[in-house]
Amino acid sequence: MLIKFVPDCVIFDLETTGLSPEKESIIEISALRIKGGEIVDEFSTLVNPGVHIPYESSAITGITDDMVAGSPDVKAALGMFKSFVGNEVLVGHNIRNFDLKFIQRDALKYFGSEMTNEYVDTLVVARRCLPQLSSRSLESLSSYYGVSYDGAHRALADCHITYEIYKRLKGELNNPCDAAKSVPVCPRCGNVLTKRNGKFGEFWGCKSYPECRFTKDC
Numbered sequence: 178m179l180i181k182f183v184p185d186c187v188i189f190d191l192e193t194t195g196l197s198p199e200k201e202s203i204i205e206i207s208a209l210r211i212k213g214g215e216i217v218d219e220f221s222t223l224v225n226p227g228v229h230i231p232y233e234s235s236a237i238t239g240i241t242d243d244m245v246a247g248s249p250d251v252k253a254a255l256g257m258f259k260s261f262v263g264n265e266v267l268v269g270h271n272i273r274n275f276d277l278k279f280i281q282r283d284a285l286k287y288f289g290s291e292m293t294n295e296y297v298d299t300l301v302v303a304r305r306c307l308p309q310l311s312s313r314s315l316e317s318l319s320s321y322y323g324v325s326y327d328g329a330h331r332a333l334a335d336c337h338i339t340y341e342i343y344k345r346l347k348g349e350l351n352n353p354c355d356a357a358k359s360v361p362v363c364p365r366c367g368n369v370l371t372k373r374n375g376k377f378g379e380f381w382g383c384k385s386y387p388e389c390r391f392t393k394d395c
Contacts, residue, residue: 178273179266179297180305180367182347184214186266186297189258190335191276192238194230198278202226203251204240206258207332209340210265216340220261221333223248238330252287255280259292267296270315270339273385299343304369304384306349308356318342365391 189208195201207221223240225248235241249257258280269276273296281291303313310321315338319326324341328334349357361370363383370381372395383389 178301178367179295180302180350181297182343182350183266183268183297184211186211186268187262188268188336188340188343189262189272189276190269190332190339191279192234192240192330192332193279194226194228194234196275198275198282201279202228203254203279203283204230204234204245205238205332206254207336208258208261209333209336210261211268211340214344218261219333219336220258222254222257224254225250227251240331251283255283255287259284259288262292262294264294267292267294268299268339268343269296270318270335270342271298271300272296273298273301297343299339299346301368301384302343302346302350305360305362306346306353306357308360309354315339315342363389363391365389 187208187210191203192205193201193203203224204226205223209216210218223245225245227250230240230242284291300313303318307313310317315335316326319338322342322345324338326338329338361381363370363385366383366385366389368383368385368389371384372379373382379395381393381395383391
């Protein structure tokens with residue numbers, strides 16, 4: 178995971194049948210190729226998950242069973258996504274705990290190995306740079322920066338929203354506020370540390386737990 182602005186990267190986003198990377202399926206993959214800070218190409222496809230799309234998911238995304246009926250299956254769609262991405266740095270919002278879990282699960286299942294691309298999670302960057310905000314959801318950051326949230330919850334629209342926010346976070350990274358300078362950071366993975374209660378009292382733990390188990394005394 179990288180904590181910086183990368184001018185050459187691929188912004189990506191998924192829509193899924195639900196929130197669990199263990200149980201749910203991808204129904205849309207979209208991506209923007211960025212070169213020198215400019216959008217130069219895009220990729221987007223609906224995905225036929227081979228299962229019924231729940232009403233709750235359709236209500237949020239607008240994607241229905243009929244819409245994905247003639248679309249590529251997960252293996253074909255993921256193969257096209259991998260070809261589009263190549264070795265570029267991946268960028269997305271909350272991808273560490275959500276989108277990448279779906280991608281890596283299916284890459285391992287269908288292609289025998291996970292993707293090894295470096296990545297930037299704009300949620301983690303926002304936690305580092307904007308500690309004063311009570312929420313750092315894509316919608317909250319859009320409101321904070323005055324970025325249009327039109328079309329949200331479709332993957333390609335979310336890619337465009339994420340990129341606009343990522344560009345603004347570049348300024349936060351280059352000129353951190355006083356509050357951001359004091360945010361405790363994990364020396365192992367770069368994510369922020371949060372106070373937790375344990376058997377022996379309060380301690381600092383990494384937000385990347387359980388993948389990163391760094392701790393230190395308060």
